[in-house]
Amino acid sequence: MRILVTGGAGFLGSHLCERLLADGHSVICVDNLLTGRLENFRTFATDPRFSFELHDICHPFNFGPVDFIYDFASPASPEDYIKWGVETLEVGSLGTRNCLELAREYKAGFFLASTSECYGDPDVHPQTESYWGHVNPIGKRSVYDEAKRFSEALTMAYHHYRGVDTRIVRIFNTYGPRLQLNDGRVISNFMKQALLGDDLTIYGDGMQTRSFCYVSDEIEGIVRLAASSEHLPTNIGNPHEFTVIDCAKLVLEVTGSASKLVFKPLPQDDPKQRCPDISKAKALLGWEPIVDLRTGLGMTLPYFRESLATDSRGSSPSQ
Ligand code: UDP
16 A cells, blocks of 8 residues: 555654554654654654655645555654644644545545543543543643644544545554653653653643553554544554652662652642543454563663763754
8 A cells, every 4th residue: 555654753653653564554644743753763764655745734735645544743752742832732623634635635544643632631431432531622732632632633523424434533642762761751750860860740640640562562553543444433452550759769770870869849730640441442453462561661771861862962853
């Protein structure tokens, strides 16, 4: 197939491009490099079946016929989407609409990368797909949460009213190589701090929970969902839940660091708990994650070491 990936220069998008190439497809990556990086293409940039278009999908585009579109373009770490609030709302609305129009024109399949943030600060635990969420529509995180909720609504509307063949994945916290050193996410911060011997910054009391999925598991679930015929949202994430403190301790163990923990204020609307119910993905796709957090952190460690070395030489590329 000829497949278009928006946001293909980002963390998840680039892993997806690499997987699709390995599966024998041609891949066109479209990205405006707001938070993505060209160096994420390093391992496959020269593949003749891969091409890159520098473009902001909020403006209509057409790079020729495609069979399938993965819409992965959006700032996705809390620090990034709070910094780029309007851009985040635009890419989740105008950007997704332009992708859906393109899918309609070429009768291509359409796949939306949505998020566990649709559940907000959930009062149902673990989160099933049928839960409607508990989202502050005007809080700091609203620019991302409401953008993704709108893009889900738009995707379902194009499915119902305009006959586009659509899929929606709700992605939970994912980590692995190509996470940006300075994206402010918990795994990036802790790995960097541990390797530098700095204090690990725990926000709030550190008893809030997250459930971390290694990137290869996440991509496997995504590709299987794309191959299914399920139109309704499907959770893809790792159901093994950790407190932030436990995550910090595991990072110290894996890095062998003697860093200390230091407590900082909790950001606004930071979800107290997050854990996917993946019964649907298990039954529908025969999928479940296989990499546990300790193993995945170990596999991510060489990447963070290298990123820090590059960073300290002052040659880290800007976004
Ligand atoms: N967090 C933390 N220290 C950090 C970065 C994040 O304690 O240096 C916490 C954050 O408050 C949240 C969790 O770790 O409760 C996950 O944060 P992240 O930014 O990775 O993503 P989120 O799951 O909130 O979207």
